[in-house]
Amino acid sequence: MEKREDLNSILPFLPIILRSSSLFWPSKALxxxxxxxxxPDVSRVDSGEVLFDAILDLRDAIGLSSERLASRAADGYALFFDELMSRVDSRVWFGEVIPSLAKLLVRLPSLLEAHYQNADEVFGEGxxxxxxxxxxxxxIVFLSQELIAALLACSLFCLFATSERSVRYLPLINFDQLFAALHPHGKQSQEQKIKCIVHYFERICHCMPTGFVSFERKSLPLKQSCHDISYPKAAFWRKSTVSLCPFEVFSSGLIEEQxxxxxxxxxxxxxxxxxxLNRGCVQEEIRFMINPELIIGMLFMASMGYNEAIEIVGVERFSCxxxxxxxxxxxxxYLDKKLFDSIGRRKTRIVAIDALCSPRMMxxxxxxxxxxxxxxxxGFLDSSIYQHCLKIFQDADENSNEVSIANRNIFPVCETTTTTEQVKDPDISENESASNLDLIGNTENKSCQVIDSQEDIGIATGNWGCGAFGGDPEIKSMIQWLAASQALRPFIHYYTFGEAAxxxxxxxxxxxxxxxWTVGDLWSMIVEYSFQRLSGEANVGFLTWLLPDHSTRDVQYMSE
Known part of the structure; x- marks a missing residue:
């Protein structure tokens, strides 16, 4: 295979080497x-303690001996596989699973070469x-489930270099911290997390899945453009005439089981x-345990900026x-029965969005x-919807000499350049340019939804940014409703998880x-409420403030 920019970017973080346009394991590691x-009859790897020694030997063979693992990692591997795992399961693990994972790792170079060749043929080079x-x-990155399995085996054996990951804003990907956090007390939730991972490896060694998973980094550009959907300002939300989408509340149930x-x-x-891969065990961490293929996104996805999200399609669920x-x-x-799409991905769509942490009154x-x-x-936006809408209105303008698509204010485009500093402290002046307005309203909105192939895919969510992150669940629920409606999603299914508020x-x-109500109506009410909270005029939650007496309060349209 020829040298390529995308391979060269990831190669320093992989345990293999490139030589004469081909990928190899170092000979000693192979x-x-x-x-x-x-x-185990040959390798003598028949316990957690010996497994960790084998891991150290492998790391030495690929030149990672100078990079230290978590101090309690050796104890964690020994504790789990030699004490917490039953003897029957241990015999299967070391007699069948470890040899199967080793065979899979031997094939990693060829799996990667096939991956790059297929990706170029199907999607275009790079x-x-x-x-x-x-x-x-x-x-976007498309990976086969088999390649993901091989890369996760590298994580189990702690074969990824870590010294430069922080410089590239990448999370740690080896499993040493995961096992280290188990020792010395055998923390119950940590043990259960590892059981999910171990179960995944047992499953894929018994029957390797054949589907594909895509990882997409999505961004709202900070610099305004006539061709991209750019980062909106406050006036965009205030003046939006998009109707709010249907909103269904579920007091029980789970997002992943809707x-x-x-x-x-x-x-x-x-x-x-x-x-x-450390001590966390709340919503995101649990999802990564029952769908372990999500973990591999940590290998190559850098931290998200506040204008970014990560959408992952196709991961399989393995555990209850x-x-x-x-x-x-x-x-x-858990036997995942989700159907597959035309390119071999399970129809499981997950979007990672990070909320402000501990924002308090801010x-x-x-x-x-x-x-x-x-x-x-x-996170909620499907850019293909924008492209369809753009085409509709361009055609309408050509036929009727109506105003241009930019002047219709479908998305915040064709504005003056916005710098990173401006986005950190958005301009909220009443004199904000009217060209940064709303998306689509009334019948125009419906036209775009009808022709879009993703029109029936709504949003399943819950108390995002609340709990440990400290967000206001009432405000966060409304914010997600605004975003889903503006993104032309047909519905929100909201799981409250018993939140009293x-x-x-x-x-x-x-x-x-x-x-x-429109998006602009609800946004204006949220802003009014928030102003009163900051000034001390409101001391109740948004939902009570909006409908204080369970009566038919008139809609309040905020004047500009």
Whole structure:
């Protein structure tokens, strides 16, 4: 294979080498992997303690001996495989799973070469191949489930270089911290997380999945353009005439188990995966345990800026679970019955969006409201909808000599350049340019939804940015509604997880829909409420403030 830019970007972080346009394991590492593949009678790897010694030998063979692993990692591997795992399961693990994973790793160079060749043939050179996707580098990577399995095996054996990852804003990807956090007390939730990972490896060694997974870095450009959907300002939301989409509240159930086809929200950390490979065990970390293929995005996806999101399509679920946080528990095998799309991906769509952490009263300031709404909008937006709408109105203009698409204010385009500093402190002046206005309203909105191939895919979400992140669940629910509606999603399914503050959510959302509110109407009410919270005039939640007496309060249209 020829040298290529995307391979060169990821190669320093992989355990293999490029020589004479081909990929190889270092010879000593290949010998060790072949020995492991022959089973414990040859390799002598029959316990967690010996497995970790083999890991150290492999790391030495690929030149990683100078990079230290977590101090308690050796104890964690030994504790799990030699004490917490049953003898029966241990015999299967070391007699069958470890040899199978070693055979898979022997094939890693050929899997990567085939990956790059296929990605170029299908998507064009450099368009979808494995590469480091840094901040503000929008794009997509398509990986086979088999290649993902091989790369995750590298994580288990701690074969990824780590010394330069922080410089590239990349999270850690080896499993040493995951196992180190298990020792010395055998923390229950940590043990259960590892059980999910171990179960995944057992499954793929028994029957290798044959589908594909895509990882897409999405971005709302900070610099305004006539051709891209750019980062909106406050006036965009205030003046939007888009109708709010249907909103259905679920007081029980889980996002990942909803029945409708929807984009499922990952309450993410800015570093994809959050504490999944450490001590974390809340919404994002749990999702990464039951869908372990998500983890591989941590290999090449740099941390998200506030104008970015990461959408992942096609991951398979392998585990059932119960509980949350400290009560999380692996509950056995899960057979994923999701259908596949035309390019071999399961129709499981997950979007990672990171909320402000511990915003306290700052979350009611307009610049923070803009940041959170834009973050959700970036994640929820399907750019193909914009392209369809653009084509519709271009055709209409040609036929009727109507105003141009830019002047119709479908998206915030063709504005003056916006710098990073401006986005950090958005301009909220009443004199904001009217060219940064709303998306689509009334019948024009419906036309775009009808012709879009993704029109039936809504949003499945919940208390994003709340809980450990400290966000206001009432405001966050409304922000996500704004973003989903503006992105032309046909519905939101909102899972409250028993949040007491959201007991009136269904009543209020249905009242708003009954009165035909637009995105701009709801945004203006959120801003008014937030101003009163900051000034001390309001001391109740948004839902109570909006409908204080359960009556038919008139819609309040804010004057400009």
């Amino acid at each position: 010998e060790s992997l072949k020995a492991l593949a022959l089973g 368009k979808a191949g494995l590469r480091i996707m840094g901040p503000q580098e929008a794009g 029945q409708c086809e929807a984009l499922e929200v990952d309450f993410a950390n800015e570093y994809l995966g959050g504490g999944a 679970y119960v509980g949350y946080g400290s009560s999380f528990c692996f509950a056995g095998d 979350q009611y300031e307009v610049d923070c409201l803009v940041r959170e709404t834009n973050k959700a909008f970036c 959201l007991q009136r959510l269904e009543q209020v959302t249905q009242w708003i829909l009954l009165h035909g």
